[in-house]
Amino acid sequence: MIKQRRIWSWLVIGLMAIALQFFWIGGANAAVTDYLQEQKFLTNVWQIVNRSYVDSDFNHQNWYKVRRQFINRKFNSREDTYAAIREMLATLDDPFTRLLEPDKFKSMQTSTSGELTGVGLQIVVDEPDNKVTVIAPIEGSPADVAGVRSRDRIVGIDNIPTKGLSLDECANRMRGAIGSEVKLSLERPLADSKGFEQLDVVIKRDRIAVTPIIAKLNQEENHKVGYIRLNQFNGNASADMEKTLKKFQSQGADRYVLDLRGNPGGLFDAGLQIARMWIPEGTVVYTVDRHGVQESFEAKGDAITKAPLVVLTDGGTASASEILAGALQENDRAQLVGTTTFGKGLIQSLYELEDGSGLAVTIAKYETPKHHNIHKRGIIPDVEVELTQPITRKQLGTKEDPQYVAALSVLDGTYKSMVAKS
Structure with a gap:
């Protein structure tokens, strides 16, 4: 009876070991699959830029070498991959070539179709000072009503300096729930073009119907x-x-x-x-x-x-x-x-x-x-x-x-x- 129990015990332990082995193999395979998916995602972005970007010299760099620098990284999540892609695109030194996360991409598509939410500003990083600059407020938008003007420089968003932030990071900080407020710290060119006026503007976010x-x-x-x-x-x-x-x-x-x-x-x-x-x-x-x-x-x-x-x-x-x-x-x-x-x-x-x-x-x-x-x-x-x-x-x-x-x-x-x- 004791011998039989020992046999069953060893059998159970063996089955558990086999199950555990399959568990680890399955987990490893899933990890490998996720890693390969993230590599594939980054490679797809790299290929789109490789075949279509306006500068065939890619800002004086070997674009294939750039890919090798990023493709061998370990990506634990899609957010890791997004971060690597942003870093890769930054080497082009072109603020208009950028990754748009799903919500931002949807917002851009909605904007071009005629409706969006937020403060209603078109912004750009203006050279040579690399300042976040207002191209223009959308007519009737919260920013327009608050008095934001073309050529205003946005130097702070809710007391966070914009220096070092990307356009998308600035845009994301200005987005928010309808009815919520955001404070923009501005530098406004003086009429004599010899300096800037410092001012803060508080804007209440809202839905923006763009009437062309x-x-x-x-x-x-x-x-x-x-x-x-x-x-x-x-x-x-x-x-x-x-x-x-x-x-x-x-x-x-x-x-x-x-x-x-x-x-x-x-x-x-x-x-x-x-x-x-x-x-x-x-x-x-x-x-x-x-x-x-x-x-x-x-x-x-x-x-x-x-x-x-x-x-x-x-x-x-x-x-x-x-x-x-x-x-x-x-x-x-x-x-x-x-x-x-x-x-x-x-x-x-x-x-x-x-x-x-x-x-x-x-x-x-x-x-x-x-x-x-x-x-x-x-x-x-x-x-x-x-x-x-x-x-x-x-x-x-x-x-x-x-x-x-x-x-x-x-x-x-x-x-x-x-x-x-x-």
């Missing part, structure tokens, strides 16, 4: 002037512009003022489509890829109106807005009035990754129809008119708006202070 176009038909002397303020090139912009132009045409508009002030850009295709509504024929923009290959995008006779046009620009006119402004100026379709544009001449493409995250990659730079590269330079208007003091949204496109008044004078041919085109 605000328009009105103004009776100015003997002319009906279609005033169109284009706020952003989102998914609704081109359809709304077409409806607005056709409506104004039917109402007898014989002149137009297109307001691109504070428009931070958006969808490249929307910029092209809107340019073609104004330009009868000619080159809208050139794109130049990593191999120096140029592709031209043309207008081919589908313009909705040929009525005289003036475009208003400022330091918040960026990206797709600059494509449109440059196309209208250099095709002699319109004169530009206001101040020099922001100077963002790079084009990004968005790639959705397998886990719902996204990758924004700079794939090309663009040139105006006369082959001007405006990146970090901007577009100089034909008529330079500074705003000596801020004006409210209600004053835009009225006789209380000095740049709009100047635009009317240009349309009448009575404005004499012209500057050479860039």
Whole structure:
């Protein structure tokens, strides 16, 4: 009986050992599988950048060597992999090429479709000071209502310095629940351009409905002037512009003022489509890829109106807005009035990754129809008119708006202070 019990005991111990062995093998296999998945994820990001990034020299480095430096790391989680990818992308020294975690990628997609939540700011790291700089607040957004302006520098978010933070880290700190508050510490350029004013702004986060176009038909002397303020090139912009132009045409508009002030850009295709509504024929923009290959995008006779046009620009006119402004100026379709544009001449493409995250990659730079590269330079208007003091949204496109008044004078041919085109 004792011997039989011993046999059963040894049998149980043996079975437990076998089970434990399978447990460890299974756990090891799962760990290996997870590790390989993370390697595959990082490699996929590396490959997208490898085949599409605008700089074939990858910021003067061997991109294959960069991959080897990161692929051999141990990734215990997707967060570890995200951190490695951010570090890898940082070697490109390009703030526009970046990883977007699933919630941020979804937010960006929602933004371009016409609605988002937060404070409503478009930001960039402005060189050479590497300061987080406001391109423009979205019209009607909490940031706009709070008085944040184009070219303001954000030096702190809730008392956390922005120095050393990435754009996405800054954006993430400004996000939050609807109704919650965030404090931005700003440096605002003084009018004499000789220094900065320090101020704090408290903003209550909210849902932001992005209305791409605000328009009105103004009776100015003997002319009906279609005033169109284009706020952003989102998914609704081109359809709304077409409806607005056709409506104004039917109402007898014989002149137009297109307001691109504070428009931070958006969808490249929307910029092209809107340019073609104004330009009868000619080159809208050139794109130049990593191999120096140029592709031209043309207008081919589908313009909705040929009525005289003036475009208003400022330091918040960026990206797709600059494509449109440059196309209208250099095709002699319109004169530009206001101040020099922001100077963002790079084009990004968005790639959705397998886990719902996204990758924004700079794939090309663009040139105006006369082959001007405006990146970090901007577009100089034909008529330079500074705003000596801020004006409210209600004053835009009225006789209380000095740049709009100047635009009317240009349309009448009575404005004499012209500057050479860039």
